[in-house]
Amino acid sequence: MKANMGGLDRGLRIVIAIIIAGLLLTGTVTGTWAIILGIVAVIFLLTSFVSFCPVYALFGMSTRKVKQNE
Numbered sequence: 001m002k003a004n005m006g007g008l009d010r011g012l013r014i015v016i017a018i019i020i021a022g023l024l025l026t027g028t029v030t031g032t033w034a035i036i037l038g039i040v041a042v043i044f045l046l047t048s049f050v051s052f053c054p055v056y057a058l059f060g061m062s063t064r065k066v067k068q069n070e
Helices: 007-025 032-050 054-059
Strands: none
Touching: 007 032
């Protein structure tokens, strides 16, 4: 897996996951939507920590800045 996520992308995903967690913990979102948003939050956190997004790879995208040496 080659990293394809930049710092801003990773940071936004973590912030969104925290917001979703807050909504779930306060009971603002319940039922099926809570399950779906919980899964999305976990996926966002996992992809942020490994700096790899499979959807980006599928479409050949990258938000990571490329260094001159690479």
